[in-house]
Amino acid sequence: MEIKLIGHDCLYQVEQLQQALFGVDAVGSAVSEVRKEDGIIHFFTQITVGDKVTCGSRQLPAENEDIRAFYRCLRQSYFDAALPHLPEPPAWGALSGVRPTKISTKHLLEGGTAESAGELLKNEYYVTPERRSLAIACSESTVRAVKLMEKQDVSLYIGIPFCPTRCSYCSFVSRTVGKKPGLLEEYLQALLQEIEMTGKVLRESGKTVRSLYIGGGTPTTLSAHQLKKLMTAVSSHMDLSRCLEYTVEGGRPDTLTSEKLAVIKESGADRISINPQTMIDSVLSACGRPHTAQDVRRVYGQALDAGFRDINMDLIAGLPQDSFDGFCQSLDELIAMNPSNITVHTLALKKGADLFENRQKLPSRQEVARMLDYSREQLAKAGYKPYYLYRQKYMSGNYENIGWSRDNRDCLYNIYMMEELHPIISLGGGGMTKVSLTDIKLERFHNPKFPEQYIQQFDKVLSQKEELCQLLKTL
Ligand code: SF4
Structure with missing residues (x-):
């Protein structure tokens, strides 16, 4: 849909709402106008889809200089105009x-x-x-x-952007290890240096780690030996004495073994993620995931045997070849396994995913809505509570991803990161460090995106650390 702005330049706010309400492929046009007259700011939106034309308007006293109120009126006038089309x-x-x-x-x-x-x-x-x-x-x-937060807190994210193969719905920056066998080891060597450097930054700036998350990709693509090296570097260079939670994202069950689980546990992690996405084998196969539901059951048992009591399991609503019944069956089985966290995602079909190019049969928006309704009812009935949620662009039905936990075992990292409550220091390729300076001002430091760039431009990664250290000292 085309957007024409008159009297303001807040394209991002209008476009974001338009995409959320109409999706990215909708056809039509919108005019968003802001006009100041007689001490009043007038917000006016006109939306045309086919031969249907609708309008919405709002007003704000001109002396109101609160930018949030301005954005709210802009959105409300757009929303009023959009509603009759939905x-x-x-x-x-x-x-x-x-x-x-x-x-x-x-x-x-x-x-x-x-x-x-x-x-x-x-x-x-x-x-x-x-x-x-x-x-x-x-x-x-x-x-x-x-x-639970204190002034010196930061959280740490360590990214391993590698997976054994690529899932069809994946649009992450994640390298398939089989294609470049030496790259993973080279990446790990650079990451170990960044961990050492970050430890120094934290000591100098007087910050300590409150939560730690090793994510991906699939971190357990690393061998048991490589995992040991990585986690030993973390505990040697970082003060984890105040760390309340240490997660390793196992992710794909086909990468997990008893040996790796034992290494992860012995190296200090107390939380792990094992992500089935679905417990229906034909759906796993349609998603290009080379594991079965039985692998999930096996790995879950191994994780319990290794001593993990804090386990997250991810499901996705809206996967290709899935159905309402298939989703319910998957969720029921996960609830019966009784992990401490279940995260229910809604499929987000993004450019860059194989599925985006080669569309397979996807559940309809109404079917996805029923899946999510069912998940809310059943999880609540089983004693789980929602503790964090977020949305992504291009999500089926514009719904959400929700983390559910039982016995208050909320993943603190997810909350701190999502709500930007304290500095989130991200290491590895594609890592984005975020430091909130006020509730609307955020300083960001980007690591190079792809593993190859991360290795080649490693000087940049290290030089940013000095800047980060100075900034952390001011908090
Ligand atoms: S496991 Fe996750 S990161 Fe890896 S390919 Fe699948 S969706 Fe992408």
């Missing part, structure tokens, strides 16, 4: 960003109640009742996580 009210109303919990979290942290947060989401952003409850539950978890 088949049903959108689940997340006029909230278009990746973190729909930000508003309710801020409200609770400023002393608001769950009830008043619900009113805010309902009256200002038109969020549906189910999503309001989800957002508020997640915001309450965030408030609990905030209470």
